[in-house]
Amino acid sequence: MTRNAAQRSRFLAGRTALVTGGTRGIGRAIAEALLLEGASVAICGRTVSGSAAAAGELTRLTGGDVAGFAADISKPEETSALFGTLDRQWDGLDILVNNAGLGVFRPAGEITVEEWQSVIGLNLSGPFYCSREALPLMEKRGGGHIIQIGSLAGKNAFATGTAYNASKFGLSGFSEALMLDVRYRNIRVSEIMPGSVDTDFSPRSGRAEWKIAPEDVAQVVIDLLCMPSRTLVSRVEMRPSKPKKA
Numbered sequence: 001m002t003r004n005a006a007q008r009s010r011f012l013a014g015r016t017a018l019v020t021g022g023t024r025g026i027g028r029a030i031a032e033a034l035l036l037e038g039a040s041v042a043i044c045g046r047t048v049s050g051s052a053a054a055a056g057e058l059t060r061l062t063g064g065d066v067a068g069f070a071a072d073i074s075k076p077e078e079t080s081a082l083f084g085t086l087d088r089q090w091d092g093l094d095i096l097v098n099n100a101g102l103g104v105f106r107p108a109g110e111i112t113v114e115e116w117q118s119v120i121g122l123n124l125s126g127p128f129y130c131s132r133e134a135l136p137l138m139e140k141r142g143g144g145h146i147i148q149i150g151s152l153a154g155k156n157a158f159a160t161g162t163a164y165n166a167s168k169f170g171l172s173g174f175s176e177a178l179m180l181d182v183r184y185r186n187i188r189v190s191e192i193m194p195g196s197v198d199t200d201f202s203p204r205s206g207r208a209e210w211k212i213a214p215e216d217v218a219q220v221v222i223d224l225l226c227m228p229s230r231t232l233v234s235r236v237e238m239r240p241s242k243p244k245k246a
């Protein structure tokens, strides 16, 4: 995907965006990239202190318009309150990045009901709660773009992955059906499916230089938003060029 010089120049000025789980990792890199392109950005995490600290750091780094909110995206009432606040502030929303997620990796027989519910609640139900709140706000703006941060775990199952695989396979199905539902309302839905990304997401595999950088996922988000409105990139797979050999 290519962009000309004019498109690269703060092409999101005047647009509003919410990045769920923007306090660190991939979400934070996406928030930074959106700010550098001129968007007004809201991020959320589970705590007031974490969200405020990340927003402060992003302001310092980019000089952009960013606000941090505490909202547990796995809870529909907290999600609804967050979107109410954003709508009062912005009168609509242009971009939603459903990024917040967590992983629990243990054999199926060992995973608890609470762990299962926490993974499905955040990774699958969260994007549903956010997307349904976002649709009327995007319609106020004449359209919008919902970007789901899925995973290659949404097409490749692995041992210990029951809950995580189920959540990301489910997210893929949800995203595609949502895309078909809203495409004629000028709302685009895209899913990015990364392989291993260099964040603190998985303490077991740890940080490593061979992994995808969070900034590279952010670059794909920007590329998707640049695409002319006649074309919808509905799914992108990305993987480390040279993963560590087992």
Ligand SMILES: NC(=O)c1ccc[n+]([C@@H]2O[C@H](COP(=O)([O-])OP(=O)(O)OC[C@H]3O[C@@H](n4cnc5c(N)ncnc54)[C@H](OP(=O)(O)O)[C@@H]3O)[C@@H](O)[C@H]2O)c1
Pocket: 020, 021, 022, 023, 024, 025, 026, 027, 044, 045, 046, 047, 050, 051, 071, 072, 073, 074, 099, 100, 101, 102, 122, 123, 149, 150, 151, 152, 193, 194, 195, 196, 197, 198, 199, 200, 201, 202
């Ligand atoms: N890292 C990878 O290898 C990889 C690969 C493919 C896909 N992904 C996907 O990419 C997304 C981001 O992963 P990451 O690596 O950036 O993870 P991360 O570094 O662990 O960050 C997770 C983010 O989600 C937020 N969060 C956690 N629970 C939340 C909740 N209940 N409500 C709202 N926000 C919540 C966290 O904020 P607080 O802690 O401040 O609440 C944090 O900002 C996830 O959906 C993940 O499945 C990751």
